[in-house]
Amino acid sequence: MKKILLILKREYLVRVQKKSFILMTLLGPLLMGGFMGGTVFLATRSIKEKVVQVVDESGLFKDKFVNSGDVIFDYTALSLDKAKQALPKSQYQALLYIPTIEVNSPKGITLFADKNVSMMLQNQIEDIINNELENIKLQKAGIDKKVLEQTKSKVAVGTIALSAEGETNSNSGAAFGVGYFCAFLVYFSIFLYGAQVMRGVLEEKTTRIVEVIISSVKPFQLMMGKILGVGLVGLTQFLLWIVLSWAVVTATTLYFSPKSAPIKIEQGMSQKKDKKEQLANQDETSIGKIFKALETQNIPLIVGSFLFYFLGGYLLYSALFAAVGAAADNETDTQQFMMPITIPLIASFFVAQIVLQDPDGALAFWLSMIPLTSPIIMIVRIPFGVPGWQLALSMALLVVGFIGTTWVASRIYRVGILMYGKKVNFKEISKWLFYKV
Amino acid sequence: MNILQANHVVKRYANHTALNDVSVSIPRQSIFGLLGPNGAGKTSLIRIITQITAPDSGEILFNGERLNPKHIGRIGYLPEERGLYKKMKVGDQLLYLAQLKGMSKAEAMDKLRHWFKKFEIQTWWGKTVEDLSKGMQQKIQFVATVLHEPELIILDEPFSGFDPINANLIKDEILELREKGSTIIFSTHRMESVEELCDHIALINLSQKVLDGSTKDIRNQFRTNTFFVEFEGELNLHYTDFTVLETQVVDDQFKRVKIRIQSPATTNDLLALLIQQVRVHSFKESIPSMNDIFIQSVTGKDASIIGNETRSIYTE
Numbered sequence: 001m002k003k004i005l006l007i008l009k010r011e012y013l014v015r016v017q018k019k020s021f022i023l024m025t026l027l028g029p030l031l032m033g034g035f036m037g038g039t040v041f042l043a044t045r046s047i048k049e050k051v052v053q054v055v056d057e058s059g060l061f062k063d064k065f066v067n068s069g070d071v072i073f074d075y076t077a078l079s080l081d082k083a084k085q086a087l088p089k090s091q092y093q094a095l096l097y098i099p100t101i102e103v104n105s106p107k108g109i110t111l112f113a114d115k116n117v118s119m120m121l122q123n124q125i126e127d128i129i130n131n132e133l134e135n136i137k138l139q140k141a142g143i144d145k146k147v148l149e150q151t152k153s154k155v156a157v158g159t160i161a162l163s164a165e166g167e168t169n170s171n172s173g174a175a176f177g178v179g180y181f182c183a184f185l186v187y188f189s190i191f192l193y194g195a196q197v198m199r200g201v202l203e204e205k206t207t208r209i210v211e212v213i214i215s216s217v218k219p220f221q222l223m224m225g226k227i228l229g230v231g232l233v234g235l236t237q238f239l240l241w242i243v244l245s246w247a248v249v250t251a252t253t254l255y256f257s258p259k260s261a262p263i264k265i266e267q268g269m270s271q272k273k274d275k276k277e278q279l280a281n282q283d284e285t286s287i288g289k290i291f292k293a294l295e296t297q298n299i300p301l302i303v304g305s306f307l308f309y310f311l312g313g314y315l316l317y318s319a320l321f322a323a324v325g326a327a328a329d330n331e332t333d334t335q336q337f338m339m340p341i342t343i344p345l346i347a348s349f350f351v352a353q354i355v356l357q358d359p360d361g362a363l364a365f366w367l368s369m370i371p372l373t374s375p376i377i378m379i380v381r382i383p384f385g386v387p388g389w390q391l392a393l394s395m396a397l398l399v400v401g402f403i404g405t406t407w408v409a410s411r412i413y414r415v416g417i418l419m420y421g422k423k424v425n426f427k428e429i430s431k432w433l434f435y436k437v
Numbered sequence: 438m439n440i441l442q443a444n445h446v447v448k449r450y451a452n453h454t455a456l457n458d459v460s461v462s463i464p465r466q467s468i469f470g471l472l473g474p475n476g477a478g479k480t481s482l483i484r485i486i487t488q489i490t491a492p493d494s495g496e497i498l499f500n501g502e503r504l505n506p507k508h509i510g511r512i513g514y515l516p517e518e519r520g521l522y523k524k525m526k527v528g529d530q531l532l533y534l535a536q537l538k539g540m541s542k543a544e545a546m547d548k549l550r551h552w553f554k555k556f557e558i559q560t561w562w563g564k565t566v567e568d569l570s571k572g573m574q575q576k577i578q579f580v581a582t583v584l585h586e587p588e589l590i591i592l593d594e595p596f597s598g599f600d601p602i603n604a605n606l607i608k609d610e611i612l613e614l615r616e617k618g619s620t621i622i623f624s625t626h627r628m629e630s631v632e633e634l635c636d637h638i639a640l641i642n643l644s645q646k647v648l649d650g651s652t653k654d655i656r657n658q659f660r661t662n663t664f665f666v667e668f669e670g671e672l673n674l675h676y677t678d679f680t681v682l683e684t685q686v687v688d689d690q691f692k693r694v695k696i697r698i699q700s701p702a703t704t705n706d707l708l709a710l711l712i713q714q715v716r717v718h719s720f721k722e723s724i725p726s727m728n729d730i731f732i733q734s735v736t737g738k739d740a741s742i743i744g745n746e747t748r749s750i751y752t753e
Contacts, residue, residue, distance in 0.1 A: 006536050014525065208520030212581065215487040215514040216537040418489065420518070431451060 003217045007225025008232065011200065015233045025237055029245040033252070050121060053092040055080050058100045064132045065096075071124060088114055096125060103136050175383035176356055182306050182379045187349045190313050190375065193234045194321040194341075198334060200226050201325030201417070210417045219414040224406075227318045234314060235307070242303070305382050308395060313375025316402040317341060319409035326416030327429055337426075348373035352380045359384040368394050371401025408433065438501075440465040440589055440620045441486065446495035448481050455481035456492070457644040463589075463622060463637070468615055470635035470652075471624040474735050477641045479624050480517070483591055486622070487514045499589070510539040513587035517594045517624070519578050521566045528562040531581055538585040545584065552580045556606075571598050579607060583614060590614060591622045596630060608634065628728040638727075642735050652727075659730050662698045663723040664707065667691070670715030678702035679710075695723065 015021055049070040056062065056075065065073035073096075076083060080097050087095050094113040101107065109129065111117060135145055201223075204210040213222055324337040348367065355364040359381045368378040368386075374394050378386070415432040416424075441463040448456040456478045463469045473479045484490045486497060488509060497504040499511075522530055528549070535545035553559045556576055566574060575598045583590060592611070596604045611621055611634065623635060631638060632652070639649035648655060663682065669690045674681055679702065683695040698707055704722075711717050725733070 003537060006533070010533055014522075203522075204520075207523060208516065208518035209522060210520070211489070211516040211518065212514065212520065212534065212578075213537065214489050215512070215516075216509060216534070418484070435451075 004221045004225045004228070007217070007222055008229040011226050011229025012232050015196070015230065016236060021233070021237070025240045026244070028237070028241050029248050032245070033248050050093045051091055052094045052096055052121070052125075053083060053087070053090070054096045054098070055083050056098045058098050060101070060103075060136065061098060061129070061132055065125075065128055068124070071121060084112060087112060093117070094121070098129075103133055103140070106133060175359075178302060178383040179356060179359075179380040180352070182302065182382075183349065183352045183376045186306070186310050186313055186375050186379055187345065187352075189234055189238075189310060190317045190345060191342075193230050193314055194318045196233075197227055197230050197318040198321040198325035199331075200230065201322050201413070202328065202331065202334070205326065205417050205420075206330065208420075214417070219417060220410045223319070223322050223410055223413050227315065227322060230318065231311060231314050234310070238307070238310070302382055305391070306379060309375040309379045309398070312371075312395070312398040312402055316371055316375070316398065316405050317345065319402065319406040323409035323412040323416065326413040327419075327424055328416075329420070329423070333423070337429075344372040345376075348376040352376055355380050365390070369397055371398045371404075374398055374401075411435070438465055439463055439498075440500060441622075442498040442501075443482070443486075444496050444498070446482070446485060446492045446497065448478075448485060448490070448492050454644050456485075456641075458495070459641065459644075459646045460495075461639045461646065461649055463620060465620055466615055466618055467636040468611065468621045468623055468634050470631045470638035471622055471641070472626075472628075472631065472638055472731060473641035474626075478644045479641055480593070482641070483514070483593060483622070483624065486589075487512060487591065510585060511588045513538075513582040513585065513590045515578060515582040515590075515592045515595055517597070519575060519598070521574060521578060521581075523567040524565055526562070527564055527566060527569070527577055530566065531577065531584065534581045535584050540585050548584050548586070549580075552584065556580070572600060572603055575599055576603065579610070583610075583619075587619065589620050589622065591624070593624045594626070595623070596625070596627065628726065628731055632727045640731065640734055647734050648730075655730065656724055656727075659725045659733070660722070661725070662700070664696050664698065664704065665693060665719070665721045665723055666696060666711060667693045667718040667720075668711065668715040669718065672711070672714050674710065676710075679707060691718070 049072060051072045051074060052065075054061070054065055054073050054075045055078065057080075062075075065075075067073060074092070078086070083095055083097075094111055094117050097108075097110045097112065099108040101109070106129070111122065111125065138145060138148065204213070204222075210222070217225075320341050324334050324341065327337055328334040351363070351367060351373070355361070355367065355377055358364060364377060364381055367373040368381055368390070374397065378391070378394050382391075411433045412429055415435055416429075439462045441461075443459060443461045446456050446459045447454070459478070459482060461471075461482075471479050471482065481490070485492050486504070488504065488506065499508045502508075525533075531549055532542060532545050535548070536542060540548075553562065558573075558576065561569065561573065561577070566577070569577070579595070582592070595607055595611070599607060608630075611623075615621060623631075625631060635652050637649070637651050638655060640647050650658075667687075669692075672692070672694070674696070678699050680697045680699065681694055682697055685693040687693060696707065698704065708717075708720065711720075
């Protein structure tokens with residue numbers, strides 16, 4: 001045990017002191033924040049404005065195409081042919097041609113453009129035409145548009161989850177987002193740190209230091225020390241990320257809505273018992289809405305189970321990664337052995353997107369029990385609410401699973417690390433399991 | 438007393454037997470040469486002694502006690518394939534390896550200071566291993582092997598990668614370690630260093646021990662009763678006791694011949710004859726070198742005879 005600790009300490013310190021680790025830790029939240037901020041920024045920001053020339057032969061749409069945002073409509077009296085000829089050299093990006101049409105069966109409306117027009121522009125034009133045709137039809141039928149508008153109502157349905165503890169605000173959008181984000185993080189970090197374990201094993205093997213070390217410690221101790229050390233690096237990184245993200249988020253919130261946001265976060269902390277106040281609090285900024293949605297989640301449960309499933313999944317997979325590192329002779333050799341490990345991992349990440357649609361289905365249930373897929377699938381389900389017994393069973397199975405893979409991996413490892421310059425295949429490796437060393 | 442005794446050790450792998458009933462005894466405070474061609478089973482035996490693997494049958498006694506994990510800290514091992522963590526600093530690395538052997542940090546620090554001073558490498562402490570030349574790395578590795586003052590030191594090809602000056606330095610260290618009470622198992626192909634250093638040897642070929650004993654005994658065993666004589670004059674040896682194997686005429690008068698004495702005749706009989714006939718310049722026994730013994734044993738020339746003799750010499 002003392003020796004495992006020594007190895008763990010070395011693996012941990014070597015990695016934590018690396019420049020890349022410090023850089024990743026600092027840049028992680030910034031990149032993440034920057035990425036999200038950038039997406040929002042680009043989505044709200046108008047791109048270059050487009051000018052569309054309109055040839056309206058029907059005369060039905062006079063002044064109906066109103067300039068909006070990034071699209072400017074310009075009516076012309078030119079004939080279609082002339083306008084078409086002039087289009088490539090003009091300042092117009094597109095030419096909308098509306099022939100004389102039947103209101104009931106409008107045909108022949110065409111949009112000419114030198115390049116393909118965007119879906120958005122096409123939709124926008126279609127909406128205007130549809131809308132106008134509808135109006136004309138309504139008028140023909142003798143219904144005033146204003147009357148019709150008054151009959152319309154706008155309803156936003158608030159979802160409330162009923163549970164033993166009473167009513168809590170729920171938000172399936174937030175559950176979706178949180179689940180997906182956590183699943184991605186688990187998936188990504190298993191790969192990231194698992195590969196680090198593999199490379200570490202390979203390094204010891206190729207530099208031949210492994211022979212010196214295992215004349216002092218048992219191969220199992222070396223493997224466990226490395227896996228735990230790297231795992232601790234991962235945990236450190238996550239904890240730092242959580243702390244830093246919290247700081248960044250708080251700072252951003254303060255910047256966007258100096259008065260209300262911090263109070264809301266406090267509400268989230270205090271288990272948001274005051275439901276009425278929250279429901280009353282309808283007029284919020286969009287960022288406020290996001291936080292509000294996040295508040296509906298049981299944050300301690302999510303963070304707790306995230307850490308558990310990250311650790312469990314990491315331990316399970318990194319043992320296998322260690323075995324791959326031991327079986328291979330160099331980095332390129334690892335590819336063939338990686339396949340059986342990466343397939344369940346990648347598959348579960350893709351299936352996670354199906355599970356998000358149906359978090360309580362049979363697929364979701366079984367995959368969240370199987371240890372190879374549960375670290376990703378269960379973490380997807382947790383924000384939607386998972387029965388306690390399922391969570392407990394899944395966790396127990398994950399522990400069993402990782403003990404199992406560790407056993408298998410350690411058997412491969414102890415043989416593999418002393419096998420130099422020999423190409424092995426799966427058949428050979430399976431024999432190692434039963435070697436007496 | 439023997440520090441290490443291997444009794445009937447057998448080690449099998451899936452497709453071949455690496456060690457087939459190998460027994461060796463390594464006397465305390467000796468330098469023991471473990472010889473054999475590549476793939477003979479030397480490394481397998483070493484890995485069993487260092488407890489990297491375990492034998493399928495047979496036992497290893499360390500100081501008369503069955504080998505167990507407690508002994509790990511009392512054995513130092515320098516593998517043939519050297520390796521250190523490339524990106525780790527020399528000082529940290531040595532401290533780490535010493536702690537894995539069970540030393541406390543303070544103790545390791547103390548010993549390290551001594552070795553760094555002795556090898557005059559104090560300035561290397563903060564350097565990463567990849568900044569050192571290969572020879573320098575070898576020195577560090579040697580320090581790592583002996584730092585915890587092991588009773589038994591196993592050196593696999595310790596001189597490879599060293600220039601003659603550093604090789605001598607290491608050789609002196611090995612001798613000094615023996616003076617201080619350590620036992621050294623020395624595995625090598627370089628027979629001249631065996632002749633220089635080893636008190637005892639064991640030769641392993643094709644998973645079996647084919648030869649072992651003290652260097653002196655083995656060389657005696659391989660004596661063929663052949664002598665080189667340099668003389669002036671005419672020599673006529675028409676006796677069945679003596680066979681002239683080679684004659685080399687250096688100039689008209691001066692000759693060099695190789696003579697085998699058939700027992701029961703002795704060197705004195707030969708000398709008596711020589712003195713009567715010629716003026717003797719030199720008389721020297723042709724003793725086989727370790728190299729000759731190695732090649733002769735391994736290539737199988739007279740293998741059956743050698744095998745039988747070995748068994749009779751080896752007494753338990």
